[in-house]
Amino acid sequence: MQSWNSYIKEYKNYLKLERGLSQNTIDNYVMDVEKLVGFLEANQLDENPVSIGEETVQQFVYRISGQVNARSQARILSGLKSFFNYLVFEDYRQTTPLELIEVPKIGRKLPDTLSVQEIDKLIAAIDLSKDEGERNRAMLETLYSCGLRVSELITLKISDLFFDEGFIKITGKGNKQRFVPISPATQKYIYLYKDQVRNHLEIQKGHEDTLFLNRRGKQLTRAMVFTIIKDLAVKINLNKTISPHTFRHSFATHLLENGADLRSIQMMLGHESITTTEVYMHLDRKHLSEVLNAYHPRK
Incomplete structure (x- = not known):
């Protein structure tokens, strides 16, 4: 499988240098390719990235369909x-063997949210x-007042705090930077x-x-924040499955419920596409009805 290793190495460089993806995202992309390589090795199939055809990839898809859910x-x-697509882009192949393979249909997973009272209870339990x-x-x-991803929280630097201006500088996915407002109350807790x-x-x-x-x-791990x-x-008997991301979802939902516009929420969350931000819209149909009734001329 030496040929796979050399192509994967080039692919990693492409993701890092040309697409500017984070190491975490690159690792996830490479892991997907390595699953295919593992399948070829287990079945003693002598295929390389340039010659592998649709039929072999279809066999792999059939195999994983019995092992993981539709989302995975x-x-x-x-x-x-x-x-x-990268191999086609670099002219190693003419076509991709996944052109005719259908992706399983999955509904958007509705994000869990916490109420303001639940967030208050969690913080009070510290x-x-x-x-x-x-x-x-x-x-x-x-996490809650700035809507950060857990990776953004643990890598936050003291030099990223611009409290006089009321902002913090966040380095998000693909090393894209954005400024997020931070409230005086949250500034106080950080101080x-x-x-x-x-x-x-x-x-x-290195952690100064x-x-x-x-x-x-040293810097905290993502796992530590989850824990x-x-x-x-558990301490407050909260019967919901929550994670650091729940605070981010709650941040967006509560802003929307209180009348913030989607574009502003998109900028604060650091979403490249507003479609991603629209996930939060489903959570507040009542709010949308109220907006329509209040502002539409044909109400």
Whole structure:
């Protein structure tokens, strides 16, 4: 499978240098191709990226359809399409072997949201007698009040805080940067953590500018933030499956419910397409009816 490795290596460079994708996104794209390679090896099929045909890819699709759900299948096929489109783009192939393969139909997964009261309860359940309590409160307030992705939260730098102007600078997907407003209340919680807890930590080399640190003075992992949130949900007997992303969904939903326009929400979330932001529209049909009744001349 040496030929696959060399093409995958070139593909990774393309995703990084030409498309500017984050390492996390690149890893996910490559993982999809590696699943196909694993299938070829397991079945002793001697195919390379240039010669592999539709029939072999169809066999692979049939195999994974019995192993993963429709959403995961669609995700893997999307990754494979990207790889083979790259090979066509670079003139390694004339066509892609996925042209006639149908992607399983999936409905949009409706994002879970929390009410303002549930968010208040979760934050109130944080044990502030422990040093990490101040950090956790500042993190959850930032997640909710700025609508960040978990990767954006853990990589947030002190040099990204522009509190005098009322903004923080966020580096999102594909290293795209945006400025997001931050409320005075959230600024206060960040100051409390930074000045009372963080400055007593022994900060590891390379993490001096990272805002949120673990007790060893290093950047937190995504998994750690998931754990903090899940533990708080258990503590308040919240019968919902929540994650850091739930705070982001709640941020957008609550803005929409209170009359914010979709374009502004799109800019704050850092969505490239407004279609992505429109996921939140389904959550608030009542609000849309009220807007129509209040503002349409034919009401």
